[in-house]
Every structure is written in C-alpha cells, then in structure tokens.
Amino acid sequence: MTIAAAFAIPGALDTPTGGYEYDRKLLEAAPAVGLALSHLPLSGGFPRPTRAEAEAAIAAMAAAPGPVLVDGLALGALPAEAIPEALGARLIALCHHPLGLETGLSAEASARMLAAEAAALARCAGVVTTSRTTAETLRTRLGVPAARIAVAPPGLTPAPRAPRRRDPAPMILGVGTISARKDWGTLVAALSRLADRDWTCAIAGDDARDPDAAQALRAAIETAGLAPRIRLTGALGRAALDALYLDADLFCLPSRYEGYGMVIVEAMMRGLPVVACNAGAVPEAAGGAARLVPPGDPEAMAKALAVVLDDAEEADRMAAASRAHALSLPGWEDAARIVAGQLAGLRAEPLRDMREHSA
Template sequence: MVNRVAFAVPGDLATPTGGYAYDRRIIAELQRMGWQVDVVNLGEGFPRPTWETKAAAKRKLAEVPKGCPIVIDGLAFGVMDEAARELRDRNPLIALVHHPLALETGLKPEEARDLKGTEREALSHVRWVVVTSPSTATMLVDSYDVDADRITAACPGTDRAPAATGSKDGTLRLLSIGAVVPRKGFDILVAALASLKDLRWHLTIAGDRTRDPAAAAALDAAIDEHGLGGRIDVLGALPPDRIEALYAGADIFVLASHFEGYGMAFAEALAHGLPVIGTTGGAIPDTVPPGAGILVEPKDVKALSRALRMLIANPTERKWLANGARTAAQELPTWRDSAKLVAKAIEAAV
C-alpha cells in the first residue's frame, strides 16, 4: 500500500481561497489516515509564473524521490506541460484540477487558447486526475481528451455547522464569500442590488482583495457609482472564526459566479441552513439543489435582481429554502470522505 506522496502547490498553502482550503484539508486528512505527505511549494505567480519561477518549480519536482507519486495542484499543473512530460516516467503524476484554467473570467481569447493547450498537453502525461466535481470531470473528458476511466471526482468536504440565526433588526443580511476576482461576478451582484434600494438589506462581501487589484478597485468604484457605500461592506480575507460569525448572522447567501468548479462557499451556506441565490455556472447546480436555492444564468443582472427581491421580501420562501438547504447539507461529503477518494486515486496511479 502506498503511504507516501508529494503534494505540490503553487505558493503559500495558507492562501485564503477555496482551492487552497481544499488542498489543506485533503493534506490534513491524508496525514490523519497515516500518509506521509511532503508539501512542495512551487512558488508564486501561477498560472502566469515568471520563467525563473517555472524553472525553479521543475527543479523542485525533480527532487522528489523517484517512484514517489506527486499530486500537483491544477493552478500550477496546467502550465507545467514540459515538466509533466519529463517526469511522467520517473514519478506517477496525479493532476488535481479545481477547474480548467482557460475558464477563468477576464482572459483574452489568445490567453484562454494557450492555457487550454498547455493544460491539455500536461494532462496527457498523468497517470490519474482528481477533480472537485462530476461537472469538471465531464468537461475534461469532452474538451481535454482525458480518459474517463482515470478520473476521480472527490468533491470538497463540508463541516457540519449550526443553523444560522440571522438578523434581528429588520434589515436582511446578505452574505457573499469569495475572492474578489472577475469570475465571482461581484460587479453583477452590485448592479442587481442597485435596483433594490427600496428594500431593507445589507450585503457583506468577504474574500481576498489582493489577487486581482484591478478587480478590487472596480468593485469599490461600482459600489460608489451606485450609491451603495452604506449598504455594502467589503471586508477582504478573514480568518475562519470571522467567516463562521458572518454565516451565523446571515439571512441569505448570494454569489453571482460566472463559473465554479464546485463552489465550496455554496456548500458551506447549505450547511448553515441559508437559502442560496447563485448562478447555473459550472458545477453550482450540482452543489445547490432546486429546493435549497434559486439559480439564474450567469451575468443576468435582471434575473438576479428578481431573485433577490423575491427572497428579501418573502420570509415564507426564505424559510422553505432554508429547510431545503439543511436537508441538502446532510448529503454533502465530509473531508474524510473526500480524502479517502483522493487516497484511492493516488493508489490507482501507482
């Protein structure tokens, strides 16, 4: 039985995003299961690393003992096609794909084309692929020529949580959690809320503002432009206890992502019994069933605004969806469930 694995991540494993949280929790569970996990830091700047960073990352991977399986996070792996080709016969490679790099919002067509090409090439050199949703698995089979028989869908685990108590002052508390990057659709959310000034609500956005400074500046400008500075708080990245407090005090979870490879924040909202408003982008419909939330097409400001108005103004509907959220949460995997699937994938690769 395999009991040692190298786990390669781009940059700081403590980075406060869903993808890094997935890596941290899987690594921790593998260690609890008796695995020796050697974390390899591939450096900062992925998926657009400097030449020097990319070369250093190749050297670090080459230092992994021969025959030891290597799990490589897709944020880096998708642009490491040369390293994958050189290592394929030396180490069993397992790609961990959160979502295809080419689907990040805001890319120029040529950038998306290049990323798709390098990721497809890199994936051709792996023994196995781990994805975070069945939706992403289908995408890799259909568009990246990956054999369905060597893909494992290991959805993120979700911690069990107490039901949110909600607001007590008559102002509905809306919560949105995600890094401030174009793909999360915060510009769409602000535009949708701009037509709801007649209702009592307050939105809190919590997520890393440093990954895309231009997107953060654009969000601030949009809030000011619509005169919503007193009704929207943008808090930046927060520690887990602060995030937990935000969930506890919320009435509705809303996130207008253009695409999600899974949507961990949606699952966390379900675990807290929050009615959800989201989009149909990527794997979100797999995570949020109809009885737990309202999903609209990505980038549809009017549809999002209608969904928000309906839920803000309708406590009966909120309660019904909250009950559906708690029911759906009972079907979500734990982190141990997810880690067991990853462990099987590593063993299959060897």
C-alpha cells in the same frame, strides 16, 4: 497499508480561496485514511511562472520520492515538454477547474492555456477533480480519458445553523475573491434595483489579488449610491468568516464560473437561503436547493433576491432545503480516500492515449 506521497502546492498554503482551503483540508484529513501526504511548497508565481520558477517546480517534484499530487494551479502552467516521463508516471494532477476558463481571458489566450494544460495533463498518470462537471469538461475539452479521472468533491465540516434574525435588516452575504470571475458587479447592479427594500450586504473576499476588479467594484458601489449598505471586508480568517456566516440571513454568489463552489455548501450548512448563478459546477454543488439565475443577469438576480427578501415562508423553505442538502454531503475523509485510491493506482507509464483536444 500507508500510502506516502508529496503534495506540490504553489504559493502560500493559507491563501484564503476555495482551492487552497481544499488543499489544506486534504492535508489534514489524509492521515485518517492511511495517506501520508507531505506538503511540497512551490513558488508563488503560478499560474504565470517565470521559466526559472517552472524549472524549479519540476525539479522539486522530480526529487520527491514516490507519487506526487500536484495542484492544477501549478500543473496547468507547466510546459509539458519539460516534464520528464519518469516524473509524469508518478504525477496525479488535482484540477479545481481549467485555468483557460478564467473569466476575462481573450479567446486566443483561453485557447492557448487550455491547449497547454491539456498537454501537461497528458504527461500525468491520472487526474483528480472536485466535481463531475469539471471531470466532463476535462474529458470533452481537454481530451482526458474518463477512466483516468477520479472525482473527489470537497468535504463539508459540520457547523451550526445561522439564526437569521433579519434585525435590524436582512443581511445578504457573498464570499469570494474580488475578481472578474466572481462578478460582484452583477450583485451590486441587482441590489441597486432593490434599493427600496431593507437590507445590508457584506462581501468577504481578498481585494488585493485583482486590483482592477476591486477598483471597478468600489466604483460601481459608489455610482449606485450603495456605499452605506454594502461592506467589503477584505480577506477573512476562518473564525471571522464563520462569524459572518452566522450573522447572515441569505447568501448570494454571482460567479460566472465555478469548478465546484465550496462557499455555496458552506452557506447551506448554516441553513441560509442561497441565490447563485447557473454557471460551471454550481448546480451540482447546490443540489437543487438554491435559486439559480443566468450569469451576468442583474435583473434575474434582483428578482430572485426579492423573493427571499419579501416572502418569509419561501425563505424558510429554502433555508430548510439548504441545511438538508448540506447534511447529506460527504466529509473531508471521503475526499481524502478517493485521492488516496488514485495515488495508489498509479500506472507505470504516463498517459499516452490522450486524443486530440479542441479548445
């Protein structure tokens, strides 16, 4: 039996972030599991929509027949009181990570956003998250009952192993938007401690979404005297990014929080040793195959990178562990199947048993 549903997504579907990649892959994989998922575009003003944009999003979802899967970038920013009960009864929220946990928010702003997102989730019939870690966060901090949450980890597309030539110097690759949460400044500070070693670095990510973070990163690179060795590529398409993975010798993600960390497992599929921060769902995604350090600790990151740069045998061991872990992970059809099950099991009424949450 085919399940038909709309998938409400704010902004441009081709935006080069992990969240949008998840949405694109889910749309592609859905037909193979009997899920007819139609793209319902919403305004690009989220997660800070105007009142008119929020009202238009709710109207568009209300007009869609049948179940509606809504990306959390939109759902988390909608006023709960404006979501009709009839719509909430057929809404499934896809939460990549709570909007209120974005790095750089004041304590007051974070609490306000978490409370608003909890209220919006209370109007929905169910939730899909991309990790067990995020599911637990929704349960403990936003009061979503565990029975109403389905975890659909990102799939992983097969890809060839990187040759890791280390010639003329090992290339350290980082992938992710230039933003406060990704914390590329910690990587730069770590690399400044390793200036006596041979290495180059490429950071691939959109540098236009957070101009202040991009300016601060460029200034940090210049101040450290590393401009000849660290390259910012800007946002890359899939083919260019795949080529960069194959040119890399090791991978680093200094992020302060991740709802999953798709780029980590993408790097592992290429057989790259991975150094990352023990933040959010990163340990879950890495599956014990990465070297993890505390977030925001350049000294610890420098030591971890030094091990991979200096010890070829350990680097090879980590590379093999990366590849083995990646090959054990599910595919996109598995994720689509879980989402289809959540959509098929919609209750007749919206959630009413949300307990009081504490932000």
